[in-house]
Amino acid sequence: MTDAPAVAIVGMSGRFPGARDVAAFWANLRDGVCSIADFDEEELLADGVPADELRHPGYVPSKGFLADADRFEHELFGFGAAEARALDPQLRQLLETAWSALEDAGHDPRAAPDRTGVYVGGEPSDHALAAQLDPGLRARLGPLQVRMFTDREFMAGWLSYRLNLTGPSMTVQTACSTSLATVHMAVQALLLSECDLALAGGVSIDSPYRRGYLYEPGGIFSPDGRCRPFDEKAAGTVGGNGVGLVVLKRLEDALADGDAIHAVVRGTALSNDGAGRVGFTAPGVDGQTTAIVEAWAAAGLEPADAQFLEAHGTGTDLGDRIEVAAAAAAFDGASGCAIGSVKSNVGHLNAAAGVTGLIKAALMLRHRTMVPTVNVTRPHPDLDLDSTPFHLLTTTADWVAPATGPRLAGVSSLGIGGTNVHVVLSEPPVPASSTGTRAAAPWRGDSGPAVARGKEGPAPVLGDGPPLVLPLSARTPAQLATAAGRLAEALRAPGAPSLADVACTLATGRAALDTRAYVAATTRAEAAAALAALAAHGEGAAGEAAAGGRSALGDAWVRGEDVAWPHTGGRRVHLPTYPFAGEHHGALTVGAPPPPEPEQPLDTRTAVTELFLTTLDLAGRQDLTRTYFAAGGDSLTAVFLVGELRDRFGLEAPIELFLEELPLEELISRVLSDPDDDPLGDLLDELESS
Structure with a gap:
């Protein structure tokens, strides 16, 4: 070569x-x-x-x-x-x-x-x-x-x-x-x-x-x-x-x-x-x-x-x-x-x-x-x-x-x-052989001796320290259970990576999503059994810990805290990835009939409100208590709304209005307000003319 x-x-x-x-x-x-x-x-x-x-x-x-x-x-x-x-x-x-x-x-x-x-x-x-x-x-x-x-x-x-x-x-x-x-x-x-x-x-x-x-x-x-x-x-x-x-x-x-x-x-x-x-x-x-x-x-x-x-x-x-x-x-x-x-x-x-x-x-x-x-x-x-x-x-x-x-x-x-x-x-190069031990990993509980680096094959021999913590997260409890089940299968497969490398990859190579759980274990077999049990909980998997007991860092993780998993020399390995579970959104096809037009014109306030609800994909008027950005708006959508308000309704809405922390219902009211209806301005005009 x-x-x-x-x-x-x-x-x-x-x-x-x-x-x-x-x-x-x-x-x-x-x-x-x-x-x-x-x-x-x-x-x-x-x-x-x-x-x-x-x-x-x-x-x-x-x-x-x-x-x-x-x-x-x-x-x-x-x-x-x-x-x-x-x-x-x-x-x-x-x-x-x-x-x-x-x-x-x-x-x-x-x-x-x-x-x-x-x-x-x-x-x-x-x-x-x-x-x-x-x-x-x-x-x-x-x-x-x-x-x-x-x-x-x-x-x-x-x-x-x-x-x-x-x-x-x-x-x-x-x-x-x-x-x-x-x-x-x-x-x-x-x-x-x-x-x-x-x-x-x-x-x-x-x-x-x-x-x-x-x-x-x-x-x-x-x-x-x-x-x-x-x-x-x-x-x-x-x-x-x-x-x-x-x-x-x-x-x-x-x-x-x-x-x-x-x-x-x-x-x-x-x-x-x-x-x-x-x-x-x-x-x-x-x-x-x-x-x-x-x-x-x-x-x-x-x-x-x-x-x-x-x-x-x-x-x-x-x-x-x-x-x-x-x-x-x-x-x-x-x-x-x-x-x-x-x-x-x-x-x-x-x-x-x-x-x-x-x-x-x-x-x-x-x-x-x-x-x-x-x-x-x-x-x-x-x-x-x-x-x-x-x-x-x-x-x-x-x-x-x-x-x-x-x-x-x-x-x-x-x-x-x-x-x-x-x-x-x-072909990939042969992985470097084990070089001895790793530094102590805080996710192995709170403290403890180092873990001997494991090779592919039999489960690694661990020291007498606390179990390794495997953090998991997903967007929903069902997906969390799916992720746990897939990881259990991966740990049982021939040539599975060492448990220490799995812990390192999960801690540093996955996004921290809202629904969380963790497993603590000392061997791959123990981890796989704990993960399978977690998967069996289905939608009740969130917040669970299993097998090797509880960990302070693991509990902080489940509470939603930003846990600073330290780098300990563990190597990244290939593991099952995120179990996507999005809904069907369909697709447009050429020749499909356009959506029907409204049978009757709406009054301006209702039409403007519908514009905001549709553009921001809000569930209903109850969402109008949220601010523009909290409702999913961004600067590009704001530019679009300003143009639509001007072209369709003749309303001038300054772009700065969208940057204010206003509930959407108040923002809409500001957009609809008559710029000539200014009591303070009327009073000043009256004083000047007297």
């Missing part, structure tokens, strides 16, 4: 067809599951597909369907319910996935490190288009607010704003290669020290509803709803929805900080085919070859050293032939390199496709396991794979270590418009 600068993947999160999280995604990959869904007529009609369309002889009722894509726990991110309904489902999913990715990296999502960058991209969506055409939504929120809630160019900005991330923030668009291009840009920013931590990836949700597509002979879509990259039956791709993000950090920093590492990015490169292709939508050989060769050169490695290539792999005749030709030229000299594509499992996730392939390859390296490309039997004869370095991967198998050097993989992503991206990955 060379000394070329590298970047560690320290966190990952994603939601994919058939998989709510990365763990479920890995289980599907390992088991060779195809997660492309086939819908029946009843499901499609219920989700708004016109009957004449789905009964067209060329209609294929299949898609990589993302379940619950319209759900969003808006309260966690400071949005009102009305705002959440206006937000593009892509942004809703991206926010929650960013939260989970930071947690997976061992960082509190509300207190991420300074100079955390954001590089993301997304798709055009039905919701965004319908929102721009919805006169009712534009009237309630204003054209600018609607655009900011739905236009993909604001995705990165929303993540940076809601999570207080102060590094570079960029929305990237290179069509199908978008999310792998974000990884390239984030890696470059880290190596240039423009940021110290980075979120990178993408999202693609054209619609959260069940949809199929019309097959057209000669087009890019499959006639039977299955994608078969490089197979003799390959006939096209299938669309899909998903979201994926990785958390990146300079490798030297990750090693120094003791971070848990999924995989290592050794090199990246980006190119464009220019005019060297048969058409704008077609890929080119030379541009792809250039990207691959430059990425491996940046890594200080030879492409011939690769053991696996995660290809773009659309399963189209032209695309597969060009990709194999380009990769074969770049990997000249390699032998026994497996090739595959995640599109066979989940469909083509468009702007999220590249990061999905990256997460797949990183999981393969972390688990040292090759996973199959599904729906394939024999390579397409036109590809002539026997004369290339590649063989089609069709079964799950151990990833045997090479004779020299680490396990290595390449990941490719190609975009319509010619932008090619290639990333070189290596």
Whole structure:
């Protein structure tokens, strides 16, 4: 291995067809599951597909369907319910996935490190288009607010704003290669020290509803709803929805900080085919070859050293032939390199496709396991794979270590418009061995001797000190119980982290939410049993402590105090992340009827009050006793309200009025007051005239 600068993947999160999280995604990959869904007529009609369309002889009722894509726990991110309904489902999913990715990296999502960058991209969506055409939504929120809630160019900005991330923030668009291009840009920013931590990836949700597509002979879509990259039956791709993000950090920093590492990015490169292709939508050989060769050169490695290539792999005749030709030229000299594509499992996730392939390859390296490309039997004869370095991967198998050097993989992503991206990955370094003992941790009760650092495997041997405290929190008691149950399962799993590292990660790598509990224990088995008991309490889990007795710090935590968990040298580890439980907010669709207009005009006071209630998404007039900011208002919404009051009612409301600590009912009265009705002014005028 060379000394070329590298970047560690320290966190990952994603939601994919058939998989709510990365763990479920890995289980599907390992088991060779195809997660492309086939819908029946009843499901499609219920989700708004016109009957004449789905009964067209060329209609294929299949898609990589993302379940619950319209759900969003808006309260966690400071949005009102009305705002959440206006937000593009892509942004809703991206926010929650960013939260989970930071947690997976061992960082509190509300207190991420300074100079955390954001590089993301997304798709055009039905919701965004319908929102721009919805006169009712534009009237309630204003054209600018609607655009900011739905236009993909604001995705990165929303993540940076809601999570207080102060590094570079960029929305990237290179069509199908978008999310792998974000990884390239984030890696470059880290190596240039423009940021110290980075979120990178993408999202693609054209619609959260069940949809199929019309097959057209000669087009890019499959006639039977299955994608078969490089197979003799390959006939096209299938669309899909998903979201994926990785958390990146300079490798030297990750090693120094003791971070848990999924995989290592050794090199990246980006190119464009220019005019060297048969058409704008077609890929080119030379541009792809250039990207691959430059990425491996940046890594200080030879492409011939690769053991696996995660290809773009659309399963189209032209695309597969060009990709194999380009990769074969770049990997000249390699032998026994497996090739595959995640599109066979989940469909083509468009702007999220590249990061999905990256997460797949990183999981393969972390688990040292090759996973199959599904729906394939024999390579397409036109590809002539026997004369290339590649063989089609069709079964799950151990990833045997090479004779020299680490396990290595390449990941490719190609975009319509010619932008090619290639990333070189290596397996994570072996964690440093135990160095003895840790400093005494105040969350181990109030005092006590140090704990011997545990390795993966058997439960660590503890000293005679008090139990370790595992703090938990969530927004609701039900979610707290769910979090406890998931953590119990993780502690019982093979290779579970040491209890001391779990305590460190929970104490410093999770947000302090309102509903709290803790568990005190001295072994993983004891902690798992206590957590399972806590989970069994369901909605009564809040405030509970179990197993090892009570702790003064734990009790302070449950009371809602800001506990300063001290740093004791514990390392961050991957643990189950926050169990989101948001409600369904739906999505707009083009062609849906606009909301009905009021049958009778309202008097001005009632109309202005309704404007405030609707804009701030208040439950009713009882909420008018709250101040503007306490009711969820902000400066942007204030600007909108001032404009609406002026344009719709001819009322001039100074923006400063919203900054005063006035109950909303008094604020509305001030807005409605006649500026000429000024008793003091009338008295002064009278005195002057006498």
